Amino acid sequence: MAPSKLKKRGGSNPKWWVTGSSIFALLSGFVVFSLTSPADIQPFFVADAIRRMSEEGSLDRHSMLNDTNSISTNKYPPVSCSAALEEVRAEGNGEMDPNKGVLHGKTVQMGPMYPKFWISLHDVSFDPTRWHVMDYGEYYEKALSRAFAEVLKDTPAGSRVIDVGGNIGFFTMLSAANGPVVVDTFEPNQKNRLRVCESSFLNHWHSEFNKDFVGDAKQRSKINIYPYGVGRLEGVFSFHEHSNPGQGRVSEQLPGTAPDGNALHVITLDNFARERGWFTTRPDIAILKVDVEGFEYSVIEGAAELLKAKIIRNLFMEVSAREKWEMEINKPALKLVFQSGYKLHKIGAWRGPNNDVSFPQDDNIAEHVMQRTLKEKSQQLNLWWKLDD
Numbered sequence: 001m002a003p004s005k006l007k008k009r010g011g012s013n014p015k016w017w018v019t020g021s022s023i024f025a026l027l028s029g030f031v032v033f034s035l036t037s038p039a040d041i042q043p044f045f046v047a048d049a050i051r052r053m054s055e056e057g058s059l060d061r062h063s064m065l066n067d068t069n070s071i072s073t074n075k076y077p078p079v080s081c082s083a084a085l086e087e088v089r090a091e092g093n094g095e096m097d098p099n100k101g102v103l104h105g106k107t108v109q110m111g112p113m114y115p116k117f118w119i120s121l122h123d124v125s126f127d128p129t130r131w132h133v134m135d136y137g138e139y140y141e142k143a144l145s146r147a148f149a150e151v152l153k154d155t156p157a158g159s160r161v162i163d164v165g166g167n168i169g170f171f172t173m174l175s176a177a178n179g180p181v182v183v184d185t186f187e188p189n190q191k192n193r194l195r196v197c198e199s200s201f202l203n204h205w206h207s208e209f210n211k212d213f214v215g216d217a218k219q220r221s222k223i224n225i226y227p228y229g230v231g232r233l234e235g236v237f238s239f240h241e242h243s244n245p246g247q248g249r250v251s252e253q254l255p256g257t258a259p260d261g262n263a264l265h266v267i268t269l270d271n272f273a274r275e276r277g278w279f280t281t282r283p284d285i286a287i288l289k290v291d292v293e294g295f296e297y298s299v300i301e302g303a304a305e306l307l308k309a310k311i312i313r314n315l316f317m318e319v320s321a322r323e324k325w326e327m328e329i330n331k332p333a334l335k336l337v338f339q340s341g342y343k344l345h346k347i348g349a350w351r352g353p354n355n356d357v358s359f360p361q362d363d364n365i366a367e368h369v370m371q372r373t374l375k376e377k378s379q380q381l382n383l384w385w386k387l388d389d
Helices: 022-029 046-056 081-090 132-136 142-152 169-177 190-203 269-276 296-301 304-308 322-329 331-341 366-377
Strands: 106-110 117-121 161-163 180-184 224-227 235-240 249-251 263-267 283-289 316-320 342-349 380-387
Touching: 081 142, 081 190, 106 132, 106 169, 117 132, 117 169, 117 190, 142 169, 142 283, 142 316, 142 342, 142 380, 161 169, 169 180, 169 190, 169 224, 190 224, 269 304, 283 296, 296 304, 296 316, 296 331, 304 331, 316 366, 322 331, 331 342, 331 366, 342 366, 366 380
Parallel strands: 161 180, 161 283, 180 224, 283 316
Antiparallel strands: 106 117, 235 249, 235 263, 316 380, 342 380
């Protein structure tokens, strides 16, 4: 849609601003809200706006907030959000984007003492689960949201958060809002990454590798978005999307055997940390969150060195006992976390870890956790591990 046709709800046609923060101003003033009356919804095509602003010369380099801006990131480069959004526009806003280019934005604030932030959502017909945010102004994992905020309120500026299984980026944005921190988000689903990119634009957060902003890590949060799967082996595997965009899964198989169309580059956190030099620089990693639909054990096993390095202070992860084989396959990973110096702080069901731990934390910790998981109605358990100082 041409910029001249954009309308602010209840107002007149806007002027096309020519400023150094054009996208931020535009998105802040013209976010589409999915209201009760469809007539109130004015479509806003983000990619079209970026293209038009670039053509008119009103888009400077500081406006491409999450672009990597040609800085070399070596082996594991993050995505360029401007390129991703432009690709959707070039494809006609079709199958690549379930929103068909329309932005469903919502401001979120957990309470009066917490900062506000924007989140971009999938259309309710595509993702009714996370539409909960639009209806209620909060994510359905309330306890996990509170736990994140609790950790981040005392986190030093410039610390890191690793979000494995970022989905639409709620916990990525929550972390950045409670920063300044640097968030590394891993999300293999392209549709979800579009939402993360839109949210990054809305909040005026950019990539750590944008050379126009290098050096201000302690003044403003940064978000690096990676298209890779994460596991215990590095290579090309098979990624299976689900009708629920939060339930895509990676199938472990021999590297290079994934069929065309759903091949996914999977990396290990140990290799990622090694390539970034973290074992030498030892950054403060406030949070590692792992939510990858039953694949958590693989992510943990691929982060053995990182966990043993004791630079991650909090680990949030899920375990499942819905299938008989899950009872055993999760145990080595749980034992690894415990033996790396972590203790369970809280556990909980689908809303997140909000209950004290009642079972012994000893060499049989893996068995205790899995037996407790069986008692949950969903046979899933959220775990909050803390580094035992």
